[in-house]
Amino acid sequence: MNDQPTLRDMPKRLYRATPTRLLAWLDCPRRYRFTYLDRPPPPKGPPWAHNTVGAAVHNALAQWWRLPREARTVIRSRALVTEYWSADGFRDADQAAQWHEHAQDMVERYVSGLDPDDEPRGVERTVSTIHEGVALSGRIDRVDERGAELVVVDYKTGRHVLGIDDARSSLALAVYAAAVSRTLRRPAHRVELHHLPSGEVVAWEHDDHTIARHLDRAAEIAAECEEADDAFRAGATGDEWFPPRPSPLCGWCDYRQHCPEGAAASPARAPWSALTPPATNHTPTSE
Ligand code: SF4
Incomplete structure (x- = not known):
């Protein structure tokens, strides 16, 4: 009798993906191909302010937590924004200088509400989990330790005001909660979006069931991605597998210049056009 394992007996190779990759596939298969499969990828448009x-x-926020306890001051937080600042994407030097200051204000206001002694369990922490043959991983802005549980904290700097649904329905946040729990071996059900421009925190408390539902959904999307990846490797690069999905959002796509359908669907945006003009009662915001 032949005891040699056959191909069918071999364990299936894990498919590796981040929530960002899965969501890119859902948003637009052509953009997914440009981003994750074409090598070299097509050149992107100019950077966005x-x-x-x-x-x-x-x-700046990540580095602030990495400082020694005594250096975690509000003043230092402004200096950190400067350390990481660049003028990429702005209309001119004046606009860049104005936004540099806005970013400093935003970070200063946020940091002034933090307790520097409240050491996070992780900062920009990479975590992973496996579900239905898919290795899901991602990097989390901050992992807090609160009682027996860990909490996923995601910073947002976009201009859109967030609601509970943004936290509840986020596939990425649910995957992160599962991945944190597996990587750091502590339960994690709470996910939080910290919207720096407004200072608002939007939170959602998952249970095991809702996290499992998100993981199932992630595995379903990953199966589609894996199939598309295989097709690409076999030479299929056209619209049958990677159709464009034109929408008004194409104006923000880094690959719009390579995509006639997307270019027709939405006008080109200036690289600074997602910046909201300063308001009198709150710090201006970016996407
Ligand atoms: S421009 Fe629109 S349709 Fe074209 S790749 Fe980008 S997102 Fe997809």
Whole structure:
């Protein structure tokens, strides 16, 4: 008798994906192909100013927590924004300078509400979990420790005001909760969106059932991605597998210049056009 394992006996290779990748597939298969499969990828359009603001704020907050306890001051938080600042995407030097200051204000206001002794369990922490043959991973802005549970904290710098539904329905946040729990071996059900421009915190308390539902959904999307990836490797690069999905959002797509359907669906946006003009009673915001 032949005891050699056959291909059918071999364990199936894990498909690896981040929530960002899965959501890119849902949003637009052509953009997914440009982003994750074409190598080299097509050149992107110019950088977005709102991404510059978001990156500087995220980096400053992460670095603030990495400082020694005595250095975690409000003043230092402003300096950190400067450390990570760039003028990418802004109309001109004046606009960049104005937004540099807005970003500093936003971080200062947020940090002034933090307790520097309240050490997070993780900052920009990469976590992963496995569900239905899919290895799901992601990097979380902050993981807090509250009682026996861990809490997923995601910073938002966009101009859109957030609601409970944004936290409840977020596939990424639910996957992160499951991944935090598995990686750090503590329960994690609460997910929070910290909207820096408004100072609002939007939270949702998952239970095991709602997290499992999100994980099932992630596995379903991953199965589609895996099939599309295989097709791409076999030479299928056209619309049959990777159709465009034109919408008004195409104006924000980094690959719009390579996509006639997307270009027809939405006018090109100036790189600074997602910045909201300063208001008198709150800090201006970026996407
Ligand atoms: S421009 Fe629109 S349709 Fe084209 S790749 Fe980007 S998101 Fe997809």
